[in-house]
Amino acid sequence: MPEQLPPCPECASDLAYEMGALLVCPMCGHEWAPGDADADRDRDSDAAPAIKDAVGNVLADGDSVTIAKDLKVKGAGGGTVKVGTKVNGIRLISDGVGDHDIDAKVPGFGQMQLKSSVVKKVV
Known part of the structure; x- marks a missing residue:
């Protein structure tokens, strides 16, 4: 039975495939090294997602x-x-x-x- 590849850290799709030394997600186009998926997931789970304005600038408390x-x-x-x-x-x-x-x-x-x-x- 082939080894199960980890899901995409960006969109959680389980359709990832290998391309050389990287894993690629066909759903969102994200590319990552196989060992980086766990580090990305841990880092993202600790930090709250950034809140962005209508044009993509990151907002913070106290901004105008x-x-x-x-x-x-x-x-x-x-x-x-x-x-x-x-x-x-x-x-x-x-x-x-x-x-x-x-x-x-x-x-x-x-x-x-x-x-x-x-x-x-x-x-």
Whole structure:
């Protein structure tokens, strides 16, 4: 019986194949050395995934961001947060409602949770 190859450390696909000294995943295209898979898995499990803005910049607590698209606000006040609104001092959260991962005080609206996909980091 042939030796079982480890699953891809990126997408966990079990369709990996050998290409020379590397293993290759046909599903995501990731290439890795056979001994590196365990090290990658251990390193990734300890660190939380980085939260990125709409254009791929990594966000951190205290960053300033601008709103990248108009956001309709539901609730008692209603209204729309306009594109370009600057929000200072964001806080990254892991327990937000749905996929909201930023807690911030938006000028004119107060405290609210935002999705990282609708903000751009101010550099």
